[in-house]
Amino acid sequence: MQITQLDLPPEMIDLGVGQPDLALLPLDLIRQAATHRLGFDDPAPLQYGTEQGNAYFRRALAAFLSEGYGGAVDPRHLFVTAGATYGLDLICTYFARPGDTVFVEEPTYFLALRIFADRRLNVVSLPIDHRGLVPEALEEKLASVRPAFVYTVPTFHNPSGTTLSAHRREQLVRLSRRHGFLIVADEVYHLLNYTLKPPPPLAFFDTGGTVLSMGSFSKILAPGIRLGWIQAAPSLLGRLARGGLLLSSGGMNPFTSTIVESALELGLLAAHVERLKQAYHRRATALAEALGRQLPAWAAFQPPAGGFFIWLALPPDMDAEALQPAARANNVNFQPGFRFSAGGALKSFLRLSFVYYAEDRLREGAERLAAVLKNVGRK
C-alpha cells in the first residue's frame, strides 16, 4: 500500500534521491495555513479557477518572489502551475510541435529528457562550463538549426550545481531575440542559495517576451500540494491560458493555491525557506566535507553553493553505472551520469543529493560510497 513515490529499504542510503526529506516537510505550516483559509466563508477556491491563477494568490506570490529574488515581480507576469513539470508539459503543448528541436544542457535534468522524448521532440545538447551554458557553443549550433526553445537550469544546476553568470544571461536572451527561439528556464532551486547569491532569474533579463522562468513550491514547501508558477511576459502566458486544456480545467490547483496564499500572507513561508536554507546548507557542508575527507583524490567535485546536488567526476575511463551493483551491495546508491546526457555520455560522472538525509546519514553514505570507489576503482 504505497503513498509516496519512493519506497526505499531503511538500510539503503540512496544519495541519488532528488526529493526533500519527509522530516522537513512542514505539516504544521500546512495545518495553520489550511485552518486559516478554511476559516473564511468563501467557496470560491472550490470552483473552477481563473485560467492564469487566482489573482489574490498571484499578488501574494509576486510580493514573496520580489523579496526572495531581490527585484520586483509583477503578478500579471505570473501563471500558476501544478508544479514545474506541469509547467514544462504545458509549454511543450503550446510552444513546440512534435518533431521540433529543443536544445538542452549537457548534463541536464534527466527526467526533462524523458518528457521531451515522450513528446517526440528532437534534443540537441549544449556544453556547459563552471559558469553554466556556453553562449558561443549555442551560437554555433544556431547557425544550423533554430530550436523551439532552449531548456536550461540556470541556477544551482541539476545535476552540476553551476550557476549561469549575469553576463551570460544577457547573452542568452540576446540570442533568443536575434534567432527567434524561447528560453525555458527551470529555476526551481533559485531560492535555495547557501553561499552564493545568484543573479536574478532569467525572466528578469527578458527584453522581448522570449523567456519563461519556471518556479515550484515542491522545493521550498511541499511537492504533494502540486503548485508552481511560470514567470513570463503576458503575451506568452496568454497562449497557455487560452489553450483548450486550461479552458476545460480552469486554472491549475485553485484550492491548494489559496492554502499557500494563507501561508504567504501569514509570513509562514518566508520563515520556512530560511529554516530550509540553514538545514540544507548544513547538509551540503556535511556531505561535501565527508566526501572531501574520504573519497580518493581522483574523484573531483565542487562544494555546492545552493540547490540539491553534488556532481562527482570520476576519471574519464571509469563507468559510474558499473559501480552500482557494488554500491547497492554496500547499501549506498547514486544517479549515474549517463542519465543526464541526451546521448548517453557522461558515464564517468555521478549525481549525489544532500537534501533527503540528515547529516549523520550523509556522512555514513559518503563513507560507504568511498569504500566502493576505493575498492573497485583504480586497482
Add this chain to the structure above:
Amino acid sequence: MQITQLDLPPEMIDLGVGQPDLALLPLDLIRQAATHRLGFDDPAPLQYGTEQGNAYFRRALAAFLSEGYGGAVDPRHLFVTAGATYGLDLICTYFARPGDTVFVEEPTYFLALRIFADRRLNVVSLPIDHRGLVPEALEEKLASVRPAFVYTVPTFHNPSGTTLSAHRREQLVRLSRRHGFLIVADEVYHLLNYTLKPPPPLAFFDTGGTVLSMGSFSKILAPGIRLGWIQAAPSLLGRLARGGLLLSSGGMNPFTSTIVESALELGLLAAHVERLKQAYHRRATALAEALGRQLPAWAAFQPPAGGFFIWLALPPDMDAEALQPAARANNVNFQPGFRFSAGGALKSFLRLSFVYYAEDRLREGAERLAAVLKNVGRK
C-alpha cells in the same frame, strides 16, 4: 482581481455555463475532511506521491465507486488524475501521436475538440442517435481509417444528454478489440443520474485492455481540488505511470487526494452526492418544465435523465449563434451548437445547463430565452 474562471454580470442568466453552482460547493464537507486528515501526524501527503496515486485513497475510491456503479471496482484498475481534463491530456501524450486520427461524437464536448486541435490530432466525427454512438457508423469509418482512440461521453452525454445502451457498449468494445483502437470514455456525469439508471461505465465492458474510463470529482464534489481518476486495465495505466511526466512530478495531487480519502472514509461524499442528485433533479425538472411551457412548439428537446444539460433543437434553417446578440440584450445566454461539432455544423442546436442556477433563475432564464425565440425566429 479574479478568483474563479467565470465572472458573469449578476443580471445575466447564462444557461450555457457547464459549471456547478458556487452555492452547492460543500465548503463544510471540505473543512471536515481537511481537519480530519490534518489531524494525523503524517507528512506523507506532502511528499511526491506514488505515480498511480496513493494506494489507500485508491482503495477508498474503489469502494465508493463499487457502490455508486453497482459493480466491483478494483483499486489496481484506478489511476488518480488532476481531473478528467488532465486525464485526457495524459492519454493524448501517451496513447496518440500528433497527426493520428481520433474519432469523436457529433455533437461532442466542445473543449475536447480544442484539446485535440492543440495536440494536432485529426478529428473525425461519428453520428449519435437517442441511444448514443451508432456502432454501424463507427464500423463503416473503420474500413478506411484506424483511429488512435474513440473519444466518447457514453452517459448523460455532453451536450445531448443521451446514454449509450448496454448492447452498444458491448459492440463498441468488440470493435475496439477487432480493429485495435482505444476507447477513451468521459464518464464524469455517470453518478449524477436522476430518472435513469445507466449501464455501468465502459470500463466494466472491457474484455481486452482497450478501455479508459475517466471520472472526476469536479462534478460530484468540487472542481477546485483538481481530482479525478481513470479506470482501466493495469497494462494501460502502467504506460501513464511510467511516462516522464509522472516520474518527474510524482502522482497527481497527493495532498487533495488524502483530503478526499477522509471525505470518503467519513461517508461524507456519498451523502453529498445524494443531496446533489436531488438538487440537480429539481433544477432539471424546473428548467425542462419552464421550457416546455414557454418555448415555441418548433423548439424540441428531451427532458434530462441525468447529467448537466438540455440539448435544444431549433428548426434546421435557424442559426443559434445569430440569436446570441438578442439573447444577451435580454440578459440570457447559451452555448451555440456549432461549437460541439468538429466541422462547425449543428448550427440550429443550442446547449443549456440546469446546474449553475437555482430553480427561480432557471425559470426566469427559460422565459427570457423563450421571448428571444418568439421574437426573432419564425416571423
